[in-house]
Amino acid sequence: MKLNKHLAAAALGLAIAAPAAQAHEFWLLPSSTVLSSPGYITVDAAVSNDIFYFNYRPLGIRDNLVISAPDGSTVAPESLTQGKLRTVFDANLQATGTYRLAIANSSLMASWKENGETKRWRGTHAEMAEKVPANAQDLVVREGISRLETFVTVGRPSEIKPTGKGLELLPVTHPNDLYEGSPAVFTFVVDGKPAAGVEVEMIRAGTRYRDQLEKITLVTNADGQVSYTWKEPGMYYVKTGVTGKSDTMENVERRLSYVTTLEVLAQ
Amino acid sequence: MHKPLLLAFGLLATGPALAAGIEVEIELPRIDVSDYRRPYVAAWLERPDNSVAANLAVWYDVKMRNAEGAKWLKDMRLWWRRTGRDLEQPVDGVTSATRNPGVHKLSFTEGQVPLGKLAAGEYRLVVEASREHGGREVVTVPLQWPPASATRNEARGEHEIGTVAVQLKP
Numbered sequence: 514m515k516l517n518k519h520l521a522a523a524a525l526g527l528a529i530a531a532p533a534a535q536a537h538e539f540w541l542l543p544s545s546t547v548l549s550s551p552g553y554i555t556v557d558a559a560v561s562n563d564i565f566y567f568n569y570r571p572l573g574i575r576d577n578l579v580i581s582a583p584d585g586s587t588v589a590p591e592s593l594t595q596g597k598l599r600t601v602f603d604a605n606l607q608a609t610g611t612y613r614l615a616i617a618n619s620s621l622m623a624s625w626k627e628n629g630e631t632k633r634w635r636g637t638h639a640e641m642a643e644k645v646p647a648n649a650q651d652l653v654v655r656e657g658i659s660r661l662e663t664f665v666t667v668g669r670p671s672e673i674k675p676t677g678k679g680l681e682l683l684p685v686t687h688p689n690d691l692y693e694g695s696p697a698v699f700t701f702v703v704d705g706k707p708a709a710g711v712e713v714e715m716i717r718a719g720t721r722y723r724d725q726l727e728k729i730t731l732v733t734n735a736d737g738q739v740s741y742t743w744k745e746p747g748m749y750y751v752k753t754g755v756t757g758k759s760d761t762m763e764n765v766e767r768r769l770s771y772v773t774t775l776e777v778l779a780q
Numbered sequence: 781m782h783k784p785l786l787l788a789f790g791l792l793a794t795g796p797a798l799a800a801g802i803e804v805e806i807e808l809p810r811i812d813v814s815d816y817r818r819p820y821v822a823a824w825l826e827r828p829d830n831s832v833a834a835n836l837a838v839w840y841d842v843k844m845r846n847a848e849g850a851k852w853l854k855d856m857r858l859w860w861r862r863t864g865r866d867l868e869q870p871v872d873g874v875t876s877a878t879r880n881p882g883v884h885k886l887s888f889t890e891g892q893v894p895l896g897k898l899a900a901g902e903y904r905l906v907v908e909a910s911r912e913h914g915g916r917e918v919v920t921v922p923l924q925w926p927p928a929s930a931t932r933n934e935a936r937g938e939h940e941i942g943t944v945a946v947q948l949k950p
Contacts, residue, residue, distance in 0.1 A: 549854035669865045778857055
């Protein structure tokens with residue numbers, strides 16, 4: 514499974530390499546974000562040069578996709594298929610409230626010197642103590658946590674609880690309650706705590722049919738909040754990321770990223 | 781058999797004891813397309829702050845197998861956002877089947893379902909229609925409650941809704 518390996522690396526690239534100008538975008542595109550009665554939705558997932566166009570690779574989805582029901586239970590994806598340009602899965606949404614469809618990845622990488630030779634390791638927190646000498650020479654540890662998600666509501670929108678891990682969006686305005694001409698306020702949190710000064714980018718679908726990206730750039734305030742009044746309805750790709758030192762581990766550089774798809778409805 | 785009944789109703793309508801009420805006329809235009817489907821229509825009263833004072837009518841495919849008709853209720857997207865998503869469908873005295881093109885007269889009495897008791901103030905009657913293979917439209921008629929005298933206000937839609945008239949009875 515050479516392809517899968519490549520994709521896994523690509524998916525993690527979001528968290529690890531993520532240079533300022535990322536060449537490819539990762540996204541989920543749900544068939545509906547608002548349902549008036551229980552039923553199926555289908556979701557496209559891809560890595561592409563342009564948002565919401567299938568023009569590069571399918572998104573590698575393995576066991577990292579979690580569909581959370583309003584009561585916190587999980588729903589298994591159905592008909593998960595990986596094509597050449599996109600991955601597709603269905604989800605049967607039977608409860609009233611908000612479902613969260615998320616692909617979360619986390620990784621730890623370490624490099625250090627041993628007898629003049631550079632050693633590298635990649636794995637989980639649990640394995641680290643065993644595999645990485647605690648007082649290794651020139652030890653550098655990088656932690657990457659990425660989250661790619663979207664929200665779908667059956668009936669009335671319900672509460673979205675923070676996962677408390679990495680960077681994520683929390684509603685002030687519910688992500689399935691967005692309308693053209695209406696203001697929306699979101700809080701961005703790191704490990705559940707409001708994150709100030711975080712740059713958030715938003716791009717509306719349909720870039721193929723206009724000359725400019727029309728990217729919207731917002732910066733979170735002291736309370737971790739951004740506020741924006743939607744000028745146009747449509748699907749929006751929302752991306753943000755932060756880097757910094759870990760609060761819980763010494764000498765660990767963290768790179769956190771978050772991508773979501775939001776639908777803004779016409780008035 | 782019909783005539784005496786109508787007569788009796790007529791007498792009641794002019795009787796002095798009758799409570800205040802609202803009569804609403806909703807015109808659904810005849811739309812000449814081969815795949816015409818009767819529209820889903822919602823009518824409600826809202827306050828200036830957009831909160832809903834009363835759900836008056838929801839016409840949709842109530843009889844579809846497995847309640848599949850409810851799937852498209854969200855397409856009346858203003859109604860869905862304002863109140864539809866908070867309701868358990870169908871709503872007694874509010875929901876009914878879709879209707880043919882023509883003028884539909886609805887009569888509501890204060891203190892009775894579904895109008896209920898209205899506090900004095902400004903309101904808007906909102907009518908929203910959404911049609912399969914077609915468009916969607918919202919028509920709004922402002923009104924003041926309680927009315928000092930019998931008044932009639934109307935507004936006209938352009939595509940999916942014809943004239944919407946509101947007749948207030950003090």
